[in-house]
Amino acid sequence: MSTDDERPETPAVPRTRAEMRAAREAEAAAAAASGSGSSSEDGGADRDDTRSAPHEPAPESDRRFTPPAAGSTTEDETAPSRSSEAAGVVPPARSSSEETREPASSRSSSEETREPASSRSSSEDAGADRDDTRSAPHEPATDSDPGFTPPAAGSTTEGEPAAPRDRRFILALGAVLGILVLVGAGLGVVSLTQGPRITEVQVDPAQAIEASGSRMILTANQSLTAIDESQVTVEPAVPFTLDAAGRGIGIRFTVPLDDDTKYTVSIADVQGAGGGPSTTLTQSFTTQASNIFLLRRDVDGKDSIFRTDLTGEKAVAVFSADKINDFRATSTQLVVSLEEDDGSRLLVMNRDGSEQRELALPGEGYVGAIQVSERGGYVGYSYSDKELSDTEGRASVLVTQSLSGDDEPVVTEVGGEEANIFVWQFVPDSAAVLFIDFDGALSLVDRSTDAGVQSLGLATTIQGISRGTYTAIVERLDGSVVELNLADGSEQPLAASSPDYGTATTITPFPGGTLRHVVARSESGVPNGQAIIKVNDEGAATPLVEVGSTDSILQACASPSGQYAAVVIAPDLADNAYDQMLLPLPENMETHLIDLRSGDELVALTGFDASWCQTAPQF
Structure with missing residues (x-):
């Protein structure tokens, strides 16, 4: 072998x-x-x-x-x-x-x-370079050649297959690219089969209960076809406006929202601009529980402004001074008027009393009837010079200025002259002011424009202005009470309640109805009782608070959304002495908080001038 x-x-x-x-x-x-x-x-x-x-x-x-x-x-x-x-x-x-x-x-x-x-x-x-390691063109050895040994690892020759490491890298790279392609295709398929989805939500629940005009902005994962207001549902129901374009859907609530309430917004039949199935977008949020500010005067010590929840168990003093005449609150700030011997001072601070700063007044004098415009960022007040005579000084002029203090106080003028104002109010959700001068002329002026003063006829008083509707309730010279559209000047009589409790001395509008203060009189015309009546938009009337002849109702106002009411009562009026402030009021006053939906009283708190109110008490 x-x-x-x-x-x-x-x-x-x-x-x-x-x-x-x-x-x-x-x-x-x-x-x-x-x-x-x-x-x-x-x-x-x-x-x-x-x-x-x-x-x-x-x-x-x-x-x-x-x-x-x-x-x-x-x-x-x-x-x-x-x-x-x-x-x-x-x-x-x-x-x-x-x-x-x-x-x-x-x-x-x-x-x-x-x-x-x-x-x-x-x-x-014979003449080849001996250091050349490239393989020569020849026939490969056969498997039967006993002298053949494979080349060492790492050596390469022309035409030789790629090394194992190179092959592994190529395979790994191909696998990664394949996975990315599959993921992208999968996402595309999901988008086409599921329709649009919500990727971002913007809403401020704390701001929503304080003022009208808060927004909920939804962002979708793709551009959308046109959306109509009829496709949008809000539960619990609340009026809103819609602004949708591209991927964004903006829902503006035209009135403040209830506190401690879950709201659900649903948008039906939403479809992507590129086609595909339609879907219903749904998003919920919960508002915060309410807090309220009250003023408590102390004839023997310092007056204080308190912040409390609606149980009254978490009351905290945020600001104290010797004589606090009045105050107002916005969603972020407090405005406080102090009474001193040489005149008034006007302070602006955070809601916790920090970062106090003083606003410049038109002169050395006294401030009363302060109000704030949340949307415009203004404070307004009536002002009278300290030195006042029949020929010199300003009396009861209306002044407005920025809450930031960046501008000078502006005295309202009518016909080029400073007007003496009898009663006035800021129009909610705007920088406009509605006022009646000493001649009985009802006028409107908007600080945000240069349109000047708009005349609206004659009137004796301004009862209130509805939030979100630009409608005022005013009493004309003939005693009739009308709802006046401030946008176009049209008006209609205020409907009587059912049952009819008689003529109201004050009417405070809120989203969904009005609070009407009525006085019961004997046959001889002597007051023998008072009541606050809730009247809804359909005219149905329900008594909320009733007092006898010994007590007096000084003020009634509703929370921003109309969820609660604050009614200020001075008990035992005969033995309840008045203080000596610029705004004189009984020393002992109580604020009763009432749930307007159920009619139940929540709590009675010591103090007055609830931060829900637009104006100070009137007596």
């Missing part, structure tokens, strides 16, 4: 020029060793002999070389002994000048003839 048949089969991989050069040198070295100390009989040596000749082992590159068949000789080379081949040892290489190799031409008939790969292109390789 041929020795070649006993050699293990190895995979065929192309050899580099360095490998072929090493093989040729090993072949030459084997021929030289054979000529110097080996006879031709060595070719028949026992092939199982594992002993090696005493010489240095061949390098790894030489071991890949397959020697010529035994017994094959040429003029320049002799086959190495079989014992050396078996031991894996190759004799020292020949001189480097001997580069041309010729394989053996004959072998035993029982052995397979083989030709080393180095002999196929020896003439072309």
